[in-house]
Amino acid sequence: MTSVDEIVETLRGEVARAARVEPESISTGTDLVHDLGLGSVDLLNLVAFVEVTYAITIPDRELVSLTTIGRIASKIREQT
Amino acid sequence: MKVGFIAMSGVRVRTEELAALGVSLPGFVERGNVIASLPSLAGLILAALTPADVELEYLEADDIEKHGLRTDFDLVALSSFTAMAYECYALADRYRAAGIPVVIGGLHATLMPLEAKEHADAVCVGEGESLWPQILADAKAKKLQPYYLETKRGSYDVTTTPVPRFELLDLDRYNRVTVQTSRGCPLDCEFCAASKIFGAYRIKPVEQVMAEVDRVLEIWKRPFLELADDNTFVNKGWSKQFLREMVKRDVRWFTETDVSVADDPELLSLLADSGCQQVLIGLETLNPSSFDNLDRTDWKRKRFESYERAIDAIQSRGITVNGCFILGLDGDTPEVFDAVKSFVERVKLLEVQVTVLTPFPGTRLYDRLKAEGRLLQPEFWDRCTLFDVNFVPKRMSVDELEGGMRGLFRALYSEDALLSRKRHYVELRKKQLAGGVPA
Numbered sequence: 001m002t003s004v005d006e007i008v009e010t011l012r013g014e015v016a017r018a019a020r021v022e023p024e025s026i027s028t029g030t031d032l033v034h035d036l037g038l039g040s041v042d043l044l045n046l047v048a049f050v051e052v053t054y055a056i057t058i059p060d061r062e063l064v065s066l067t068t069i070g071r072i073a074s075k076i077r078e079q080t
Numbered sequence: 081m082k083v084g085f086i087a088m089s090g091v092r093v094r095t096e097e098l099a100a101l102g103v104s105l106p107g108f109v110e111r112g113n114v115i116a117s118l119p120s121l122a123g124l125i126l127a128a129l130t131p132a133d134v135e136l137e138y139l140e141a142d143d144i145e146k147h148g149l150r151t152d153f154d155l156v157a158l159s160s161f162t163a164m165a166y167e168c169y170a171l172a173d174r175y176r177a178a179g180i181p182v183v184i185g186g187l188h189a190t191l192m193p194l195e196a197k198e199h200a201d202a203v204c205v206g207e208g209e210s211l212w213p214q215i216l217a218d219a220k221a222k223k224l225q226p227y228y229l230e231t232k233r234g235s236y237d238v239t240t241t242p243v244p245r246f247e248l249l250d251l252d253r254y255n256r257v258t259v260q261t262s263r264g265c266p267l268d269c270e271f272c273a274a275s276k277i278f279g280a281y282r283i284k285p286v287e288q289v290m291a292e293v294d295r296v297l298e299i300w301k302r303p304f305l306e307l308a309d310d311n312t313f314v315n316k317g318w319s320k321q322f323l324r325e326m327v328k329r330d331v332r333w334f335t336e337t338d339v340s341v342a343d344d345p346e347l348l349s350l351l352a353d354s355g356c357q358q359v360l361i362g363l364e365t366l367n368p369s370s371f372d373n374l375d376r377t378d379w380k381r382k383r384f385e386s387y388e389r390a391i392d393a394i395q396s397r398g399i400t401v402n403g404c405f406i407l408g409l410d411g412d413t414p415e416v417f418d419a420v421k422s423f424v425e426r427v428k429l430l431e432v433q434v435t436v437l438t439p440f441p442g443t444r445l446y447d448r449l450k451a452e453g454r455l456l457q458p459e460f461w462d463r464c465t466l467f468d469v470n471f472v473p474k475r476m477s478v479d480e481l482e483g484g485m486r487g488l489f490r491a492l493y494s495e496d497a498l499l500s501r502k503r504h505y506v507e508l509r510k511k512q513l514a515g516g517v518p519a
Contacts, residue, residue, distance in 0.1 A: 063503065
């Protein structure tokens with residue numbers, strides 16, 4: 001099983017690439033929309049990445065509401 | 081001398097029931113907020129053509145509403161779209177009452193110069209770049225002329241346009257900034273006011289556009305650009321050259337184009353690699369008879385059958401499509417609402433924009449509907465919002481058009497409908513990530 005730390009590191013890299021910032025500047029509580037300026041399409045791209053990487057399905061109602069990597073990591077752990 | 085450029089942004093839907101839907105439907109609110117917060121490129125370009133000894137300031141009309149009339153200007157320059165014309169005139173009247181000369185320009189004033197002159201000391205008729213230096217010189221000498229006229233529509237050489245003064249913007253209040261690559265559109269649709277004003281389709285050299293993009297990058301760390309074009313990728317050779325340059329920059333951006341962008345896989349791949357997030361495409365209608373007289377060469381009718389394939393090809397690359405439909409075209413019957421709904425549900429456009437046919441003054445559409453006695457009022461500029469009905473449709477009543485549109489809004493912009501389209505987009509992206517679709 002992938003550890004939470006490994007999940008967070010993977011997400012941090014992916015979000016940093018999307019937001020064009022240094023990974024070190026992103027914490028588990030950084031708000032992807034308000035702090036990093038990601039848009040709704042970025043969030044959908046992130047969901048696609050997460051679903052492919054961890055073979056899970058994020059419920060449709062949460063497609064654009066998982067706005068910190070901490071919350072996304074928790075969701076991944078729930079399903080893996 | 082001190083000049084104030086005042087931009088009039090955003091529109092308010094007048095029909096109460098539609099206005100209520102507009103603030104409650106999630107999909108409708110998102111795009112509305114973006115449009116309302118775009119800065120005025122015209123003001124920034126004219127600022128760049130203003131000599132250094134002239135002090136200038138860029139303001140939004142909201143600033144006046146919030147903080148009161150600023151009277152420390154020697155000249156006020158106003159520009160507005162048709163829907164904001166009355167508000168523009170009211171502001172102009174206040175400035176003139178305060179003893180400050182006013183010049184009005186822009187799309188509406190160019191189409192209705194006599195009307196604009198009733199509220200201004202001078203009207204700039206046509207593209208402002210070639211007229212602004214003279215306006216400024218005359219204002220300095222306190223000898224403003226009533227009208228400043230472009231010699232011939234579309235004659236301005238866009239390759240001489242300076243880099244806009246983006247640094248005048250308070251960047252914290254905008255979520256996008258505009259850059260322009262071209263003016264006009266060769267399709268010259270009957271309803272389009274921009275085609276009427278801009279005349280011939282003119283394009284800037286790629287290096288000129290990139291100088292503007294690079295200027296934005298100097299002052300904005302992670303910009304989102306909205307190209308202020310009517311149809312960006314008309315010239316495919318230019319488009320690839322432009323996109324190769326955009327690939328080298330760290331920007332995200334949005335533009336308007338047509339379905340032909342999906343014909344060329346290389347172009348699509350460059351588009352995806354360049355940071356393009358969304359293209360807005362005027363699909364206009366799904367009803368073959370509604371294409372009658374729509375554009376000059378019947379181009380859109382010829383491309384109608386490729387819509388679905390084109391949308392899928394673009395969205396598969398991770399570029400979302402905002403598909404636009406016009407309701408109330410002459411071929412439209414009450415069946416049009418279900419047809420659009422079914423198409424959007426089947427094709428899963430991530431975003432969709434549904435508007436009502438709007439006879440903007442100065443367009444061929446306005447002249448035709450007026451000649452046919454089908455305009456509901458002789459003057460209705462504040463209802464030129466793209467959502468208020470101002471004419472008698474040919475194959476349905478006004479009530480049927482308004483009611484059908486409200487029903488379609490509820491169906492397309494509800495949370496469930498949005499989630500369904502978002503899920504489809506995620507599945508497309510997953511296929512791409514898994515290697516099923518070329519990146």
